[in-house]
Amino acid sequence: MKELIRKLTSISSPSGREEQVRAVIKEEIASSVDEIYEDKLGNLIAVKHGGKTKVLLAAHMDEIGIIVTDIDEQGFLRFGNVGGINPQRLVGQRARFTNGTIGVFGVEKLEENEKLTLSKLYLDIGARSAEEARQKVMVGSVATYYHEFCDLGDRIVAKALDDRIGCAILIEALKRVTKPQNDLYCTFTVQEEVGLRGARTAAFGIEPDYGIAIDVTGTGDTPEAERLAIKLGHGAAIKVKDNSLITHPKVKDLLTGLAVKNKIPYQFEVLPFGGTDSGAIHLTKEGVPSGVISIPCRYLHTPSEMVDMNDVEAAVRLAVAVMETKLD
Amino acid sequence: MNLETLLTELSNAAGISGREDRAAQIITDLFTQGEGVQWITDFSRDRLGNIILRKQGQGPHPPRLMLAAHLDEIGLIVSEIDQGFLRFSTVGGIDQRVLLGQEVIVHGRENLPGIIGAKPPHLQEPEEKNKAVKLQDLMIDLGLPEEKVRALVQIGDPVTFRRDCCALKNGLYTGKAMDDRAGVVAMVDCLRRLKDLHHQAEVAAVVTVQEELGVRGAFVSSYGLNPDLGIALDVTHGEMPGLTEYEAFKLGKGPVIVTGPQVHPQIFKTLKEAAEAANIKYQVEAEVTPRGTDAYALQIARAGVATGLVSIPLRYMHTAVETVSLKDLTETSRLLAEFIMRIDRAFVEGLKCY
Numbered sequence: 001m002k003e004l005i006r007k008l009t010s011i012s013s014p015s016g017r018e019e020q021v022r023a024v025i026k027e028e029i030a031s032s033v034d035e036i037y038e039d040k041l042g043n044l045i046a047v048k049h050g051g052k053t054k055v056l057l058a059a060h061m062d063e064i065g066i067i068v069t070d071i072d073e074q075g076f077l078r079f080g081n082v083g084g085i086n087p088q089r090l091v092g093q094r095a096r097f098t099n100g101t102i103g104v105f106g107v108e109k110l111e112e113n114e115k116l117t118l119s120k121l122y123l124d125i126g127a128r129s130a131e132e133a134r135q136k137v138m139v140g141s142v143a144t145y146y147h148e149f150c151d152l153g154d155r156i157v158a159k160a161l162d163d164r165i166g167c168a169i170l171i172e173a174l175k176r177v178t179k180p181q182n183d184l185y186c187t188f189t190v191q192e193e194v195g196l197r198g199a200r201t202a203a204f205g206i207e208p209d210y211g212i213a214i215d216v217t218g219t220g221d222t223p224e225a226e227r228l229a230i231k232l233g234h235g236a237a238i239k240v241k242d243n244s245l246i247t248h249p250k251v252k253d254l255l256t257g258l259a260v261k262n263k264i265p266y267q268f269e270v271l272p273f274g275g276t277d278s279g280a281i282h283l284t285k286e287g288v289p290s291g292v293i294s295i296p297c298r299y300l301h302t303p304s305e306m307v308d309m310n311d312v313e314a315a316v317r318l319a320v321a322v323m324e325t326k327l328d
Numbered sequence: 329m330n331l332e333t334l335l336t337e338l339s340n341a342a343g344i345s346g347r348e349d350r351a352a353q354i355i356t357d358l359f360t361q362g363e364g365v366q367w368i369t370d371f372s373r374d375r376l377g378n379i380i381l382r383k384q385g386q387g388p389h390p391p392r393l394m395l396a397a398h399l400d401e402i403g404l405i406v407s408e409i410d411q412g413f414l415r416f417s418t419v420g421g422i423d424q425r426v427l428l429g430q431e432v433i434v435h436g437r438e439n440l441p442g443i444i445g446a447k448p449p450h451l452q453e454p455e456e457k458n459k460a461v462k463l464q465d466l467m468i469d470l471g472l473p474e475e476k477v478r479a480l481v482q483i484g485d486p487v488t489f490r491r492d493c494c495a496l497k498n499g500l501y502t503g504k505a506m507d508d509r510a511g512v513v514a515m516v517d518c519l520r521r522l523k524d525l526h527h528q529a530e531v532a533a534v535v536t537v538q539e540e541l542g543v544r545g546a547f548v549s550s551y552g553l554n555p556d557l558g559i560a561l562d563v564t565h566g567e568m569p570g571l572t573e574y575e576a577f578k579l580g581k582g583p584v585i586v587t588g589p590q591v592h593p594q595i596f597k598t599l600k601e602a603a604e605a606a607n608i609k610y611q612v613e614a615e616v617t618p619r620g621t622d623a624y625a626l627q628i629a630r631a632g633v634a635t636g637l638v639s640i641p642l643r644y645m646h647t648a649v650e651t652v653s654l655k656d657l658t659e660t661s662r663l664l665a666e667f668i669m670r671i672d673r674a675f676v677e678g679l680k681c682y
Contacts, residue, residue: 157461227464229407230482240405241346241405241419241484243418246419246541247346248376252484267483268482268484270405270484274417282376283547285551285552286374286552287378288375289376
């Protein structure tokens with residue numbers, strides 16, 4: 001599974017430009033599903049039949065990134081954010097465009113470091129002039145962090161684990177499931193990082209009876225961290241609340257019951273910020289009872305997000321358990 | 329049905345956003361076993377828990393009117409068990425300055441009384457004395473040893489204020505969840521009034537969930553009902569020293585009819601006409617927080633719904649001492665009934681003529 005995660009996190013596919021990661025996922029799951037299609041916004045929807053109840057399982061394919069807004073005469077690029085990018089985190093980092101072009105982030109001379117904003121940063125792709133830069137990129141070109149996957153043993157580090165780890169879990173669950181008891185709509189969504197956009201239209205089209213997102217959550221287990229009762233390595237997290245969703249009591253009970261029954265380590269999550277695809281899914285049409293299987297992840301939205309493979313395994317088992325439980 | 333009793337029971341009932349069960353039970357009992365059975369033709373709940381109370385209209389093509397008042401209240405949620413004390417996060421826009429010293433109920437495996445304590449003034453550092461305590465430094469004390477707490481409470485359990493509704497002088501009532509149980513009571517009372525009236529419109533009165541988290545219940549119920557027009561019933565700020573006349577309204581001086589971009593001009597006009605014809609005193613508010621009520625979700629449901637908003641003045645919003653006038657509730661219910669009597673197919677056709 002680590003090899004799959006390495007492969008998925010090595011791709012640069014920011015929100016709106018998910019084609020490269022989509023192609024890889026499609027190839028991975030083609031032989032494990034009954035039907036596979038893309039909707040108009042680019043969501044990849046893989047269907048596995050098994051019962052009357054429609055369950056939408058969603059993991060988002062996109063990652064945060066930047067978008068070029070201007071190329072100056074010396075060939076330096078100015079850019080805006082695609083999703084939640086913190087300017088403090090960019091200094092000294094490298095970016096890779098979807099066409100493979102590499103750049104490094106530079107910063108203007110600052111009076112006060114605290115006041116760093118995106119407008120004080122630029123991207124240097126090694127071009128000597130605007131003309132040279134334009135041969136590689138243009139206004140509107142998008143890039144992501146450029147950082148290598150690292151295997152630290154039980155724990156792994158990579159960019160874009162948010163939410164390629166969710167994609168990997170859903171792929172693995174699809175491969176492992178032997179007796180699906182529901183019609184599974186495993187959806188690899190687009191544009192989550194810019195406002196849950198793909199999940200919104202996918203759910204409208206699918207009209208599911210239940211929605212389960214698989215996504216990362218923060219932890220409170222690092223030095224002087226914000227208080228949060230989530231720890232790396234303590235199991236899959238069952239979300240109770242974040243800013244986009246209060247988990248439907250039925251779904252919370254379902255996930256908790258399955259974790260207990262199958263002896264899957266779990267922890268409850270009350271996140272005072274953030275949102276996931278389930279935020280959009282549960283408000284679709286007449287309402288869809290929804291929940292989230294979360295994977296504890298340190299250093300969210302940095303180039304070095306960290307998860308524990310034991311939590312990943314717990315999440316896979318929980319997802320498979322949902323797939324193999326007959327829901328009304 | 330005694331309005332005062334219903335308001336008291338509802339205000340005391342626990343029901344934070346997403347966990348409205350206990351408050352919902354009161355409404356369910358009233359309309360499935362109680363007096364309310366005769367006021368409606370159909371009772372149902374949708375998948376997110378919205379309660380839909382329907383009464384048929386007269387005539388061949390009755391227009392469908394959706395009323396919406398939200399059942400959920402703001403509250404707290406357990407986020408961590410820390411050496412037997414409970415850390416918590418908020419559900420909805422709680423004013424954290426009012427949390428210190430509150431009595432609460434933690435809805436764990438059983439209902440547990442608790443308190444939000446504070447460091448005694450004697451032991452505070454000089455720099456602490458003039459500062460509000462931050463949410464992350466507050467804790468709930470159940471008086472139980474840690475192992476007992478862990479056996480009874482889980483992360484994610486809801487917490488409500490423990491605060492009995494109380495009658496002040498002059499017909500004012502104060503409680504923890506008048507926002508928007510007061511609106512629910514007015515809507516229920518309107519259904520009671522409609523019992524003996526022959527109205528053209530089909531009325532779908534929706535007791536909505538999860539309003540305080542972004543009008544979520546109203547989004548799905550208005551999609552499901554696909555109404556021709558809608559009225560949201562909520563609360564607005566009541567007058568008190570320190571607030572200006574245009575941002576606060578008088579308690580006991582009648583419902584507040586709201587205008588603004590999300591209110592259809594014909595509905596605004598007809599609400600005022602209905603009030604004037606029936607000698608109902610009313611106040612007018614220009615909307616400044618367009619996403620703050622169920623009217624927001626109603627207006628943009630499906631291909632769009634002509635929407636109105638009627639508010640009940642309420643003092644001390646989002647504290648445990650929300651205060652309303654019972655008279656405003658009955659006048660609001662009267663206004664709604666009068667408005668509904670004016671709705672027919674021709675009125676709905678006219679909504680398209682600007």
